[in-house]
Amino acid sequence: MRLRIASMAALAVIIGAWNSPTFANGNPSTPNDPAKLAFFESRVRPALVEHCQNCHGTKKQQSSLRVDSREFLLKGGDSGPSIIPGKPEASLLVRVMKFDHDIKMPPKGKIADSIIKDIETWVRDGAVWPAEKVKAIGPMTPSEARGKHWAFLPVKKTEPAPISDSAFASWNNSPIDRFVFDAMARQGLKPSAETDRRTLLRRASFDLTGLPPTFEEIAAFEADRSPNAWEKQVDRLLASRHYGERWGRHWLDMARYADTKGYVFQEERRYPFSWTYRDYVINSLNADKPYDRFLKEQIAADLMDLGPDQTPLAALGYLTLGRRFLNNINDIIDDRIDTVMRGLQGMTMACARCHDHKFDPLTQKDYYSLYGIFSCSTEPGELPLIGPPKNIEAFKTYEKGMAERQGKLDAFLAKKRTEVPERARREAAKYLVVAAAPAGPGNRDKGIPLNVAFNAQRQITVRWREFLAKPGLDKDPVWTAWFAYSKLKPEEIAERGGDILCELVNKGPEKVHPAILDGFLAAAAPKSLYEVAMAYGRAFDRAIAAKPDDKNFVAIRNVLFDKDSPANLPADRIEQFFNRADDNEVKGLKASIDKYRATSVGAPPRAHVLKETPRPNSHRVFLRGNPGNLGPEVTRHFPEVLSAPDAKPFQKGGGRLELAESLASANNPLTARVLTNRVWMIHFGDPIVRTPGDFGVRGDAPTHPELLDWLAATLVEDGWSLKKLHKKILMSMAWRQSAEVPATSAARDPENRWLSHANRRRVEFEAQRDALLFASGQLKEGHEGASVELLVLPWPTTRSVYGFIDRQNLPGLYRTFDLASPDVATPRRHNTTVPQQALFWMNHPMTIEMTQKFVRRPDILSQTDPAARISTMYRILFARNPSPVEIADGLDFVGGLLSSGPPHPEQLDPWEQYAQALFCTNEFVFVD
């Protein structure tokens, strides 16, 4: 996210125009000095245009810098002001052009000295610039936007006017219909008639449960003459447990839900308890948990008073179950910010990672404020239990298996707690050499001869480096010799190694420890720091072998064994000091535990939670998104544009609970709008704001703004009940219209923005697969525990929402059918038609097997009359009776095959071929 920015520049205009201090000292040399202006126009402006403005002008503002006005130059970019009038030597613009700074510009090479001189002169003379209006580019400020852009204005509920046209009296009952009717009328359009009951129930069944209705359900509805027949159907469907499975999946699209972490190296790839989040979502929707509560739990359940039932802790999976980017914390947090802000608020906040948002009033400070909130929460190593094991026998096996694996890990760590410090002591002398070399990039193990097998461990090197930096150490008899050599250049050691040794010998045992001297004297005088270290190594070896109380070695042993010794590695953090081989081994052991946990049916459910750190740190802006480039400190607050003008920064702990409260607030102008827009989209096929993930200034404005606000306000008034919202929509005449396109609508409103008819829709992959299983009589009710891979034999028959989602290697079939990407919040899926989708219906072994199971349903098999059998098939698949022509078609097809001889045993029999054809039809996967 590194678009270049502008809003700081835009601000500069405003500030500069009034009373900013930079402006106060600016332009002292009167703008109407014609000679200076002429010099500027002939010598300076052309140079700035030619050499700078491609990257720092109206089109691009690299490093947030523009050089096309005096104000922008005074304000400068990421690296501070570009010019200080009167002081060319202190002006960044001049310095970078002279290549007299870390930044050297232009990047292609130094420009001619004569030009640089001109610019120096111009700056020295006060940097005159003619008065001119520079068009500020960039977004409104947060405070401006709060009063201007529709999405930031408070939600305002209005009552729609009644419809006077008596032909549409039925549209007067619902405010939804009055809004829709009014908008339509303004376009000269008229609503379509209500669709027939069969179509209506089929539409509602797929909409609310993701499954087709049965023939019997249709018949019962058609026969129901009571005035509230329709309402009863809506209530029935909303009460179905399949409702949560259907709408839970819609929510999981927004939560970029997956069961894996993405690419990992040695770690276990699966999240062991992702499914507890999935179940939380399904169960919450089925229970019609108020949406504000639902949201709050997903952001901060760990900080809420949940009472005895800890299940809602699983809600935090909304934040925690994203991609892991090989554990890069900046990317993990960025993903969480995007999921929260785009998913719940329709704000493309992630654009502000590297600079203020280019179009929307979202600042980089807002971004790092959220970053600060998330950065002071971590994931505990031991995830909290949220329920009892489901199966006691399996649990016992699981506990035994866990104990076994944990035992192996514990034993390994115990062994390493002794081994690693021992190795660190043995290698202490070599660490001296590496620690003496300057830290920084480049080849590892500086100073160690290439033919010596040694790999310094970074953390141990750091300890030695800190040790050697202790003040006064050079006076310590153990260390005098070391410092005598290490302060020298390599060539000096080579030249004077022997002389120095003589000097050391002459200093006497008070100044130079005898055992260290012995170490030197056991070999030729050192010619390199490495050989000096080897002398120490000999002394260290003897000290290690000596008895602890041997006074000849006590001082040296202290260096290696003392509490503060660099080689005395803290046992509780021993893994930090592992070398690569140890690392590989411990990761393998941990992965085996994680894998066991993730795959054991006996593992009791846990929640992937966050925990706030006890002492939250303040956070700083990362300039240009670079964690190595720190900008100003930020408070933890809700984005300014969405806060009251006098809002205070968050006070409680890391601020995550307050973030949750701000999101779930009835005063938040976006929360209810974004949600109702998406609910509307799923029911109608198109949303009211056609960019459901972008409510910013570049997003589309709502087609029906009053309706959107009415829906949002009503949601809040109804206690944030989603089910009440669904019901209001499904009860409306607007929703109940026929999908056939009237000629006027086709001509005047081909995109059906004004809703003069329903939209025919192809159902998503999940609903297609579920309908297949449902028709074949195989669909399993409910599901417990971990997700299952849907595309492996034997074909699982659970609903698709329980399918395992590996975000790293999402099956090609899922991409083919436009499933939501598990890497980004997806408010709306793509909707493509490609031949690979047809191949699934024509050839996939699961399709074939389910077709065969369908044909073998007892209610089909028992129909011996071919026409009756065809009718039964139609009733199951399409919830209607076939027409005589359709029966004739079927008879013709099946009869033709039967008459051409006995079917090949390896091939689908005629009825199976016929049934598969029915599954392939448009009617099966489209909802009118």
Next chain:
Amino acid sequence: MTMQPNLTNDAFPSPMNRRQWLSRMGMGMGGMGLASLLSTTNSLANTEVKSSNPLEPRGPHFPGKAKRVIHLFMNGGPSHVDTFDPKPELTRQHGKPLARPNLGTERKTGSALGSPFKFTKHGQSGLEISSLFPHVARMADDLCVIRSMHGDVPNHEPSLLLLNCGDARQIRPSMGSWITYGLGAENQNLPGFIAMCPDGYPIQETQNWQSAFLPGVFQGTYINTRHTDIDKLVENIRNARLPLSQQRRQLDLVARLNARHMDQHKGDSALESRIQSFELAYRMQMDAADAFDVNRETKQTLDLYGPGLQARQMLIARRLLERGVRFVQVWHGAGQPWDSHDDLEFNHKNLAKECDQAIGALLFDLKQRGMLEDTLVLWGGEFGRTPTVELPTPGANQGKINGRDHNHWGFTMWMAGGGAKGGYAHGATDEFGFQAVEKKVHFHDLQATIMHLLGFDHERLTYRFAGRDFRLTDLYGNVVRELIA
């Protein structure tokens, strides 16, 4: 990013009008897919991406020299100093510690390791190529060797993503996805973008050919070329329980039922395009079976490519390109085969032996068929290797002290055909091959150049997602004009 005028829309102001126009032209149902635009704003040059037929061929920003791309991915990182970047000074200093720039790589390395392979001049251009690639060397005058490539980090995962997707960590569409998005496919009966890798995935797996936020149709279709059976090569390509002739009858029935359904719901483009998709799928079954069946080649051609898996891969690739697949990525093997931390001489010799003849044959074959002109061939790994020998690191290598570490500071890739300048070596690394020093070419520059060869301004082929107009080269990349013929 400025939006280009959308010609299709200008010509046909509304879908209804287009439909009417088509029916007047006698192209009714099934004649052509018509449907709404993709729901997200896109910025293609001359046309729209239709959700009903997202692979329909489209024109680029300006006429490109290349129409298709084949990327031969030597994953793991082949050593440049042993293949296409001769370093006589390194050979002279063999075994000695080198005064080297302060460049970090993944592991610790030691003294100079001269190449065990001999370099000789080839072709009229006199390009120097090592004895590892004798067949490729015969095509020297077609090679555009970039000796000054550089990346960002010395690790496989980020380097693979940077090269393939333009960003080292975040979720971004791959080059093949961008190109297929930009150009569509020339053949609707085959996927537009195919990634072939025998025996499994390379490191970073399917992310290497991800479409990310672009529609799934632009993602690379993965093919495990270890298999020879079409059923195992392409998912769902055959109904195991129904011969084609029977299936034709079955699909005729489907068409009849759908036509009757259409009659009741006239003029619905979504219904039309799904009907069409079954016809395309039916043809795809035959076209794919044909494309992947290398036994339909003449003995002469088979002999040209030689024996083995790599030969079959290259031959399949050529057949796919010939049939209008837009982007084919051919990986040497699962994991990271070219990653010779130990036994470099032995390993590189074997790896090159596996693919040299096939790559040479591919170049020759494309040329003799007149396809090299507009087919861009790209060869290389995710980085090169150090000129110094890798030292033992327990747990990381076998400690044999006869291999090379990763090196992203400077390495070689080459292009051929598709408008790339043949017989040309571009840029240089230092005298030992540690780092690129002359005319440096970053991955983003290479991507920009490839896009240019295909007719795209890499800054203008964008896709709006999450509030931002994304492109392959992120914010970077300059077209390297000198690489263009």
